[in-house]
Amino acid sequence: MPSKRGVAITSGRIVTGLVGIGIAAVTIAAAGQLTLPTVEIAPRDIRVTPVAGDQSLVCPGPLLALAQDATAATAAGSFGPASVDFGAKGVTPTTRDLAAPDNTSGAADGGPAVITVPGATDGSATPVSGAQSQIAAEADVAGLAAATCTPASAESWLVGGSSDIGRTTLILLGNPSAVDANVTLEVFGAAGRIDAPGAAGIVVASGTQRVVALTGLAPNEPTPVVRVTSEGGQVAAALQQSTVRVLTPGGVEVQGPTAAPATDLVVPGLVVSAPAAPGASSDTASVDDRATALRLFAPGAEAADVVITATRENSKDEPIVVDATIQPGVPGEIALAGLPAGEFSLEITSTEPVVAAARSNSRSGALEDFAWFGATPVLDDEAAFTVPTGPGQKLHVFNPTGSEAAVTLTDADGTETSAKVAAGAGATIGVAAGQSYVLAGADGLHASISLAAPGRLTSSPVVPPNPLAAPISVYPR
Template sequence: MLTAEPGDAGSTLAGAQTQRVDLERLSGFTASSCDEPAAESWLVGGSTDVGQTTVLTLANPSTVEAVVSLEVSGEAGLVDAPGASGIVVAAGSQRILSLAGIAPNLLTPVVHVMSVGAPVVAALQQSAVRSITAEGVEAVVASSGPAVEQVIPGFAVPSSRPVERSDGYDYRVPGVRVLVPGSLDGEVTIVARAADGSLSEPRVVRAAAGSVVDVPLDDLGPGTYDLSISSDEPVVAAGHSASRGAGGDDFAWFASTDPLDDAVSVAIADGPGATINLVNTTDEDRSVTLASGGSSDVVELAAGTSVVRPVSGGRVYGLTGAGGLHAAVTLIGGIGIASYPVTPPSAASDPVVVRTR
């Protein structure tokens, strides 16, 4: 747990970590940021299908207990999941639950985490084994809540990947997982924009209410993209991709993100090929200052464009002028692939006035 004493009004705290695993039945590279606890989280990713293991972690850093309820959706709709409510997470502790114990044999889960009593930090940890070969690990962090427009920055398609084509969900193939959590079906359009500004052919799918669909993006060439997901009904979404390198096969999940505040801190975890990916979905040109260790770089983003900037691992960068933009950190190299979103800090609480009598 990272903490800091209250400071200036504009001060923020940021942290991130990476981990490389190289065991007989578990191998891969993963990265995640340190997140603030929340009363509600949407975890878009993971699988309890054959050969894939997904566990749910619930961390409660507060001084009171949290009671957590889960709603798990899959390819056939909402899952009747015994044991998915009344999960007690004691103050200052963590619970780790097998998702297969709640929703077994689920190909494309989305987990809606709701907490009362105290907010929690929720995440999924997914690993995959094919035959006897370990094929990657990843941490699935919270995506943006339901909205008719979602943005996934820094979606990486490596030049070398395990599989080129797929007719449905395959963690080894680039794709996007989408859930319409409401009661009406949604028409979902997915567009990928490359760093040079070129746009892919739109992928249009019909998503049944309450059911999860996974849309392959196997036509994308190698490169880094920002993904735009639009729908006539609110959706949650995340992307997945995979790499093949000297360290073996690995996969990553790319969460959809919320717009940033004007000033935000970004921790860059140690790892190969780290980049920060900025997306300007506004209708105004923007100048963003990226500063660390006494040096700074001004990044120009025209309206409706994205920029990829190399950054150094083990450092914290400050972004100013980033209000309304979307951002993520992507790491990719011979040891694997990973990503985590850049999130705005939660709103500061209002002052509390105490009047004595």
């Protein structure tokens, strides 16, 4: 039996422990009510501004025709050089030609031109632009074709062309970089994605251009859309389409990439030289390629409900609205039967991202031609462009924003032309063939250049400059 002394000692220890616990609890509770000092250490960052590299633009090169060399029936050959114009503000560009091993006449007519300037001058991006044009009068290739010289990229969309009977489409891949490019072509047609042998693993060597015939990838395809991706070096991609109806040439066109897939697109400066033929439809089936039409493609998994609003330039006419549904993975063409002769800008609003380009035709006597008008990227405040050499040149500017835009056009001599473009409207501005300009106040706008004469028609987009190298933050560990 424990003694009275042991019980007292044990009881004292228990009481002392409970008191200590109580004091600790009160202390912790009190500490929880106190505002304790905090120490914050912001991560150190080092602002680094990379040196802006040179800017290079690639022109597609001279027009090509198949079987120019009798000993090579499937080879492509040029039949004369393209006219190349370019300009830059504050510097003199350097130029060189890409080697063109797939062009049997490349040694005589030259290859695609590469225009290069420093990425920045006095701390600002160097405005540079270039364009090419050529008039063909061959037995199987005839018409006027112009194109904007564009930077190389890792991905681009080509909306246009045809490999139907009497139609020849060539895919042009130029690599201006110092690294070989490994290119994949994804071709989409009436049956969806076309698994074509030879569409992947196309090596475009540094400093060269490759030419790929669409017929070899997707024969008898009237409404193709091509996605071009590259690894290693980047490429400047373009399409050349020529048409022959029975034995009569029906036009030629060279077109570069369109704007990337988006739910809101603009096709500025569509030139309609004649009203649609009687009985033309507005469905999404393949249409007569003499009719004015809009080709659309939804690369996603869902169908796209599309609203096309055609606004006539320099006019207060009510816009013409066309509704359509585009099935996913299958290109569709919408015949724009309601457009009269004139110049229009198309606003395309879609429930799903799409790519788009419009086609128009011009006929006069024995002359016939067509042109593709691609959706253009939205412009920054300032954009440089060069007008291709050719007839009837116009600059088309469309303002999809909610407020009036005041733009200023400055030529190489410093002469300025000012114009206002109303909200939701389009305007044309006179420009000179072969001349380079800088368009200021263009933030949020879209623009293109058209060359048009009876039986001659072509178009080229105005694109924003390459982004200047921006500062980046580096956080040391």
